[in-house]
Amino acid sequence: MDKILDSILPWIPSNSRVLDLACGDGSLLENLQRIHQVNGYGLEIDEKSILECIKKGINVIEQDLDTGLNNFSDNCFDSVIMSQALQEMRHPHFLLGEMLRVGRECIITFPNFGHWSARCQLLFLGKMPVTRQLAYQWYETPNIHFFTYRDFKILCEAQKIRILHYDCVAEGYPDVYLKKIFPNLFTQTAIFHLSL
Amino acid sequence: MEVVHLTDPLKLACGYSLAEHVLCVETYGQLNRSKSNAVLICHALTGSHHAAGWHVGDKKPGWWDDVIGPGKSIDTDQFFVVSPSNIGTCHGSTGPLSINPKTNSTWGPNFPKLHISDWTASQRMLMDHYKIKCWAAVVGGSLGGMQAMHWSVTYPDRLLSAVVIASAMKLSAQNIAFNEIARRAIKEDTDFHGGRYQEKNKKPLRGLALARMIGHVTYLSDLSMAEKFGREVLSGDFCNEKLESVKFKIESYLNYQGDKFANGFDANSYILLTKMLDYFDLAREYDNQPSSAFRVATCKFLVLTFSSDWRFPPERSREITKALITAGCDVTHAEITSSLGHDAFLLPNSRYQQIFSTFMRRVASTLER
Numbered sequence A: 001m002d003k004i005l006d007s008i009l010p011w012i013p014s015n016s017r018v019l020d021l022a023c024g025d026g027s028l029l030e031n032l033q034r035i036h037q038v039n040g041y042g043l044e045i046d047e048k049s050i051l052e053c054i055k056k057g058i059n060v061i062e063q064d065l066d067t068g069l070n071n072f073s074d075n076c077f078d079s080v081i082m083s084q085a086l087q088e089m090r091h092p093h094f095l096l097g098e099m100l101r102v103g104r105e106c107i108i109t110f111p112n113f114g115h116w117s118a119r120c121q122l123l124f125l126g127k128m129p130v131t132r133q134l135a136y137q138w139y140e141t142p143n144i145h146f147f148t149y150r151d152f153k154i155l156c157e158a159q160k161i162r163i164l165h166y167d168c169v170a171e172g173y174p175d176v177y178l179k180k181i182f183p184n185l186f187t188q189t190a191i192f193h194l195s196l
Numbered sequence B: 001m002e003v004v005h006l007t008d009p010l011k012l013a014c015g016y017s018l019a020e021h022v023l024c025v026e027t028y029g030q031l032n033r034s035k036s037n038a039v040l041i042c043h044a045l046t047g048s049h050h051a052a053g054w055h056v057g058d059k060k061p062g063w064w065d066d067v068i069g070p071g072k073s074i075d076t077d078q079f080f081v082v083s084p085s086n087i088g089t090c091h092g093s094t095g096p097l098s099i100n101p102k103t104n105s106t107w108g109p110n111f112p113k114l115h116i117s118d119w120t121a122s123q124r125m126l127m128d129h130y131k132i133k134c135w136a137a138v139v140g141g142s143l144g145g146m147q148a149m150h151w152s153v154t155y156p157d158r159l160l161s162a163v164v165i166a167s168a169m170k171l172s173a174q175n176i177a178f179n180e181i182a183r184r185a186i187k188e189d190t191d192f193h194g195g196r197y198q199e200k201n202k203k204p205l206r207g208l209a210l211a212r213m214i215g216h217v218t219y220l221s222d223l224s225m226a227e228k229f230g231r232e233v234l235s236g237d238f239c240n241e242k243l244e245s246v247k248f249k250i251e252s253y254l255n256y257q258g259d260k261f262a263n264g265f266d267a268n269s270y271i272l273l274t275k276m277l278d279y280f281d282l283a284r285e286y287d288n289q290p291s292s293a294f295r296v297a298t299c300k301f302l303v304l305t306f307s308s309d310w311r312f313p314p315e316r317s318r319e320i321t322k323a324l325i326t327a328g329c330d331v332t333h334a335e336i337t338s339s340l341g342h343d344a345f346l347l348p349n350s351r352y353q354q355i356f357s358t359f360m361r362r363v364a365s366t367l368e369r
Helices: A002-011 A027-036 A047-056 A092-102 A116-125 A149-158 B116-129 B143-154 B173-187 B205-219 B222-228 B249-264 B267-279 B290-294 B314-326 B341-346 B350-365
Strands: A017-021 A039-044 A060-062 A077-083 A103-111 A162-169 A189-195 B002-006 B021-028 B038-042 B080-084 B137-141 B161-165 B233-235 B300-306 B331-336
Touching (some): A002 A027, A002 A077, A002 A103, A002 A162, A017 A092, A027 A047, A039 A047, A047 B331, A047 B350, B021 B116, B038 B143, B116 B267, B137 B143, B143 B161, B143 B267, B143 B290, B173 B205, B173 B267, B205 B249, B205 B267, B205 B341, B233 B249, B290 B314, B300 B314, B300 B341, B314 B331, B331 B350
Parallel strands (some): A017 A039, A017 A077, A060 B331, A077 A103, B038 B137, B300 B331
Antiparallel strands (some): A103 A189, B002 B021
C-alpha cells in the first residue's frame, strides 16, 4: 500500500476532490486527507470495511460498483481512484469509462497477471497461479477478470484513453531491476494514471 | 419531563407570530462543562418528547428507547440528549389543544399553519434555554431527518453533525396522496365538526383511527406483514361463513392500532402536521437545487436508509447523499437490509446499531471536554 501511495501522491493535487472506488478500510483516503487535505469519498460494499471507514472519520458511501456510477454527475471529481479492484468488477471496461466520465483523471492499480511467476505456475505446473498479488485459490477468488499490463494498455488504446503516467511495483530480485525493461514480465502491481 | 417557557416571540413561516410558546422536553445524560456534548432529537410525525426510558404505568418505553440510553447508539454516558415535543403536537407543547391568548379558547383548527422551519426555529430558542452553543449532533428519522437537514442549512455553525435516517428532501406525490386520504378520513367523520369537536365535547375517533390505519400500513412492508401476520385467521371458519365471517389477524391488529392512536392523538394536530410534511421541500428556496442548499452546510452527515422502506425508499436517501457530495459535504451513507419497512428506524437491527454507534462514538471523540 505504501509503495502505491508513494506513486500516486504526486498525481493528486492538494485540496482536490477525490473518489476512491472500493476504498476498503479507508487507509488510502486517510493518507490523502492527511498529506494533501483532499475532499475525499470512498465507495464500498463490504460491511466491515464500511465500519472501519466510519471509525477513521472517512466519508464512505455504501454502493455496488457493478451498478455503475450514474448517481454522480460528469466531471464532479478531480481524480477517481480504483486500487486493486478492477479485476473484481463485472464489466471493467464499462466502469473505466464511468470513472473517466465522473472524474477528470483516474488512477487504476491492479495485480499484473503477466508476471513471470504467474506465467511459470501455469506453464510448468499447469495450475492457476497463486501469488502474493493473486492470493486466492481459483474456487474462492473474488477476481473474475485476469489481465496483464499489456492487456490493459491495449484496452486504453481501444477506448482512446490517454496514459498520463505509468508506474509499477515490484519487489525482490530480479523484478526490481527488470521491471522498467520488461514491464509485462516483471511488474507485480501496475499503476496507471489516465485521462480522456 | 420539563415544561420550558420560551418567552421571545416566534415568527412563523406563515407570517403569524407566537408571542410565547412552551415546549415539553425530556433530557437524558449530563451536559458537560463546556456544553459541547448536547444532542437534539427530532421526532417524527406522531412522536413526542418521551423518547427514552419508562414512565410510571408505561406499557412501552419511549419511542426511541432502542437507540437512546447508556451504552446505546446515542450513549447517554457520553451525550446530553435533548428531546422536545415540537409545536403543533398534542403532548403538552403549544399546539391546537393550547389556549389562544387572543380568544381565551383552544386554538383547535385555527392553529397557525406550520413549516419545518418553525420547528427548527423553536428548537433554536430551546438551545439558548440550555445555553448550548453548538449541538454535537442533530438526529432524526423520517420527518426528524428533515429537521436535521434543515438545521444543517439554516444554522450551519450550530451543529457538528447531522444524522438523517429513513428520510427525504421532499415528499413524493404518493406520500402526499396517502396524507390526503388520512386527512379526508378525519374530516369526513361526523364528529369532526370542521375541527371544532372540542367545543361539542366530541372526538372524531373513527376518522382518526382510519387515518392511522392507512398510515400504519405505509410504515410496514409487504414482507414484514407477511412475516408477522400472514393469512392467519383470528376467528370464523371458511367452511361455515353463515355464522360468522372470517376475520384475519391483520384486521384486528390494524383496528387495535387505529383505535389506540385515535384515543391518544389530536385530529387537528394530525391534519396540521401532515400538511407540514407535505409542504417541506429542502431545495425550494435554493432554485430547486438540493446541492445549492447544502453548500452552506459544514457539519458531518450520516445518511441511513432501509431496504424495504417504501414510504421513504433508499432512492430518496441516495438523492440526499448525491446532493451532499455535489456540495462537498462530509457524508457517510449506508443502506441497511431490513424487512421492517419505514418503521425499521425505530426498531433494533444489529448493523443499523453498529453503524449508528460507531458514527456517534466518532462524534464524541472529537468533542471538547
